[in-house]
Amino acid sequence: MITAHTSQSGPSPQSGRRAPWATYALVALIAVAGLLARAGDAMAQSPADWLTGLQQQVAPGSAEKPKEPAADPGAVVQVPMTARLTADGEEIEEGLVWRVFGHSPSGENGRALLFTQQLARPTFKLHAGDYVVNAAFGRAHITRRITVKPGQTDGVVEDFVLNAGGLRVKAQVGGSDAPQNTVSFSIYSDRDQTDNRKLILSAARPNLVVRLNAGIYHIVSTYGDCNATVRSDVTVEAGKLTEAVVTHSAAKATLKLVHRAGGEALPDTQWTIQTPEGEEIKESVGALPTHILAPGKYIVLAKSQGRSFQREITLANGETTQVELVMN
Incomplete structure (x- = not known):
């Protein structure tokens, strides 16, 4: 603390003495110097707010930690x-x-x-x-x-x-498991907003587990290479194995073109099987082609040596028959 001592003002009676105003100025200068020195010490010890003059209090050991380097985006x-x-x-x-x-x-x-x-x-x-x-x-x-x-x-x-499960399709014909390599099936998605389906998998064989996302699927199972098909919708649940059994109704027909009844089959005959309405079901070439067809009525056409022959037939479920066309 600095105290100022004042004395009576006026000219000094002794000629060599300092004037009172000079004494006051010297005291003021000393006071200012002391303030500046203390301020410098405070700045060296701790940060200060130069706007308010209030010294920030920093607890021992709580100095700011150096900032960690920024993460390398290329790491x-x-x-x-x-x-x-x-x-x-x-x-x-x-x-x-x-x-x-x-x-x-x-x-x-x-x-x-x-x-x-x-x-x-x-x-x-x-x-x-x-x-x-x-x-x-x-x-x-x-x-x-x-x-x-x-x-x-x-x-x-x-x-x-994945929210997924499995689907296993089993195929039967006449109450028994379908012969090996005679049935294949395709899996389609459920109908979309435009009433269309998307093919998910084709030419799949029975008894294999197909992994699919949970949802509704449409199965088309085909026995043989013609129209003996079964269609069904199945639901696959997440985390579960869904088993679907399809049962086919079909007949087996062997085609034969002969000069006379019971004669030898003519080679290189061109065959066409169609519905009574004219829808083509199957085309083939050979002396004795065999096809598996859905039960129903058909028209069988044969071409050989520049001539054409046809015959109407009816096939029943489970039937195995030989269809003979005689050249007249």
Whole structure:
């Protein structure tokens, strides 16, 4: 604290003494110098607010920590991925195919396929950015976008839920399992808003498990190579195996063109089977072609040596017959 001592003003009676105003000025200068010195000490010890003159209080040991360097956007992050049939299901252990799409390395527009893996739990090395990932399990699949952030920790798992199940189709003919390699089926999606269906799988064989996303599907099963077909809608549930049994009604017919009844079949005969309304069912060439047809009425046409012959036939379910056309 500085105190100012004042004395009576007026000229000094002694000629060599300092004038009173000079004494006051000297005291003022000393006071100002002391204030500046103390302010300098305060600034050296702790930061100050120059607008208010209030000194900021900094607790011992609480000095600001140096900022961490910004994450390197070019750093590679290890991103493991898993897939499940349902949200609460077990991880799929095999049969998965993973595809990762990102911006084209060449700078072209659109997405480019960057990685493909067939592991149950793959780990992809990705830079920061957006990616599109597809996980496929048979015909079941899911596609979604993921984002790898700068500085993201390695090992953050991306878990994919396919919401899928399995479908197994069994085929029977006459109450028994269909002979091997005689039945094939196609799977279509449910009807869309335009009343159309999308083909999911064709030429599939019975008794195989087809993995599909949960939903309604349309099955077209064909016995033989003609029109002995069965159509049915099935519902596949997530995490479950759905079994569908299709039962075919059919007849087997062997075609034969002869000069006389019971004679030898003529080779290289051209055959056409059609409905009474003229709808073509099957064309073939040969001496004794055999076809499996749905029960019903048909017109059989044969061409040989520049001549044509035809015959109307009726086939019953379970029938096996020989259809003979005689050249007249």
